[in-house]
Amino acid sequence: MDWIFGVGNKNKNDPKNISQLLGAALPPPDGTDPNKSGVPGAGPGSSGGNAGSGAQTAYRFDSTALERAAAAAKELEKSKYATQAFETIMAQEVTKRKELELQGKAIEAQIEDSKSQQIRQQHEERRKTLKEEEKIQERKSHLEDRLARQRHDDQLMQSRKSQEELLRLQEESVAKQEQMRKASMEYEAELRHKNEMARIEAELKGKAKIDRENRDLNLEMMREKAKESRETVLEAIKTAGSVVGSATNALLTDRNKLYAAATGITVAAAGIYVAKNSVGVAARFIEARLGKPSLVRETSRFTAVGFLRNPIKTTKMLVGKPKDPLEGIVLKPTLEERLRDVAIVTKHTKKNKGFYRNILFYGPPGTGKTMFAKSLALNSGMDYAIMTGGDVTPMGRDGVTAMHKVFNWANSSRRGLLLFVDEADAFLRKRSTEQISEDLRATLNAFLYRTGEQSKKFMLVLASNQPEQFDWAINDRIDEMVEFDVPSLPERERMVRHYFDKFVLEPSFDSKSRIKVEELDYGEKCTEIARRTEGLSGREISKLGVAWQACAYAAEDGVLTEKMIDERVADAIAGHAKKVIWETDQHAVSYKSAAAAASTPV
Incomplete structure (x- = not known):
């Protein structure tokens, strides 16, 4: 038991050591804590800082507590669990020491945390201060920029006002100068007019005076001129009459001269008549072979006028190689396949000099009907001619003659002609229901007459956006119909x-x-x-x-x-x-x- 309280064997019976140990282990009888600051054994109202008060409470020793402690120590020495109790006390002391160390570290961590928090607060305050300074600086720069722009605008406004004022002064000066110039010109014109009137008046007065003075002389000169003219005319009439009379007398008295004159007059009349008719025949031949009918808008056939206008283009079309009929034309695959079949049939028909088939192209406008018709003709080695139905109606009575000229011209082609009639429904309308003029009806009949049979010279291709308006006779002349629809995706x-x-x-x-x-x-x-x-x-x-x-x-x-x-x-x-x-x-x-x-x- 002695070593439990940290006392040696020599002093184990020393009541002073035992009392010191028990005084350290047990709390004072007055209930105060000796570990707190203040005087040990002082009352609850006293502390170590009250040394100057002069009042201290005396320590009162309780002997019964010491006796109880000694009895407890003896009992503990007699107990078989003394060693375990000591180890338990030592472990509790170690645990308390560690708890105190942990509390100290926690306090230090709290101190460090408070310091870090204080540093963060300082940084946050600094950041807010810098942000406010940036805002103030930004406001300051915006204000300076706005003031600078305002000064610039004021300078521009002042400059504009100055320029406007200067321009106004210049305009006023120019207006004054122009007014002065006009006044000067008007004054000069007035003076010139007065001088001219005065000069004319003086000339008229002088001429009148001269005429009055030379009146007799002028009358005499006029009489002499009239007399001379009359004598000259009479002499000419006498001379012409004598010449004509002698010539007529000689012609009537001489039979040979009379026959020769009659023969000459007859030959001259016959020559004039033959020349007139031959010129008409030659003109029609040239028009049919080299010219172009008025209804044909465009053609690849050689014409003198076309060659003179575009010699290179005309030469290329004449000597150019056949090209793909669908080159540059984008259509649906099914339609392209069908048109290639049409091109093949037309090309072989041209080579074998067979009868051409008449085709109808119908569909919305702008779907490639005209483009394919041109390519079809060039691919087949034929010429193409394009006419439009809208040109037929305005011709009136001349429509029949013009239509016959077109087909005569088409039949004279040596290479074969593809006659493409665009907007054909404009004049090939139904005769039974449509209200058409007699001239248009006659033109339609002429068209039907010239297309009644298949031809080896030309191929007829009609194009229309409204094929339902065709006359039933036109539908009878169509051998094949091809629909051109709007393109898909x-x-x-x-x-x-x-x-x-x-x-x-x-x-x-x-x-x-x-x-x-x-x-x-x-x-x-x-x-x-x-x-x-x-x-x-x-x-x-x-x-x-x-x-x-x-x-x-x-x-x-x-x-x-x-x-x-x-x-x-x-x-x-x-x-x-x-x-x-x-x-x-x-x-x-x-x-x-x-x-x-x-x-x-x-």
Whole structure:
């Protein structure tokens, strides 16, 4: 038990050591804590800082507590668990020491945390201060900038006012100078007019005076001139009469001269008549062989006028090699296959000198009917001639003659002629229901007469947007019908790519051209445009390419941007929508008119 309290064996019975140990282990009898600051054994109201008060409470020793402690120590020594109790006490002491160390470290961590928090607060305050300073600096710069702009605007305003004032003064000065100049010119003109009037008056007075003085002399001169003229005329009449009389007398008295004169007059009249008719025949022959009828708008056939106007183009068409009939034409695959069959049939018909078939191309406008007709003729080695039905109606009575001239000219072709009649429904209308003039009816009859049989000289190709208006006799003359429809998505994409290359990309590669294109994905853009342009015809898509080229020419830097391309596409789509509405309204009006005509009693 002695070593438990840290006392040696020599002093184990020393009551002083035991009391010290027990005093350290047990709390004071007055309940105060000896570990706290203050005087040990002081009352609850006293502390170590009250040393100057002069009042201390005396320590009172309790002997019963010491006796109890000694009894407890003896009992503990007698117990078999003394060693374990000591180890438990030592472990508790170690645990308390560690707890105290942990509390100290926690206090130190709290102190460090408070310091860090204080540093962070200082940094946050500093950041807020810097931010406020930046805001103040920014406001200051904005204010200075606004003041500078205001000063600049004031200077400009002042300069503008000064210039306006100077211009006003200059205009006033110019106006005054112009007014002075006008006044001077008016004054000069007035003086000149007065001087001219005075001069004319003086001249008239002098001339009148001279005429009055020379009146007798003038009358005498006039009488002499009249007398001389009369004598000259009489002498000429006498001379001509004597000559004619002697010639007539000699001719009547001499039979040979009379026969010779009659023969000469007869030969001259016959020569004039023959020359007149031969010139007409030659003119008709030249017109049929070398000329071009008035109804034919365009032809690849050789003409003298066409050769003089475009010799290179005419030569190329004459000696050029046959080309693919679908070159540069984008159509649906099924339609392309059928048109290739038509081209093959026409080419072999031309080679074997067989009878040509008459074909009808029908469908919406701008779907490639005219383009294929030209390519078909050139691929087959034939000439083509294009006429339009709208030119027939205005000719009136001359329509029949003009129609016969066209077919006479077509039959004179050595290579074979493809006669393409565009907008054929304009004059080949139904005679039973349509109200047409007698002249147009006669022209239609002439057309039917010249196309009643198949021909080895020409091939008839009709094109129409409204084939239902044809006369039944025209339908009887058609051997094959081909429908040209608006392009679908794949065809539109091919067309957009083709015309984008033709009108935009190819000119941009030319160093002499000012067209440039903004950097973009052309393939994806063409696909997008093809999706957006549903319902547009081939002609409308080709006009899109021309519109893109025009936008590039109109731009200051010559750069065609994606925005310009989209704007032109949007305009084309909106225009097509309006055309569709107009066409619908037109069909509705036509239907109403037909219904009203049908309901009207005859």
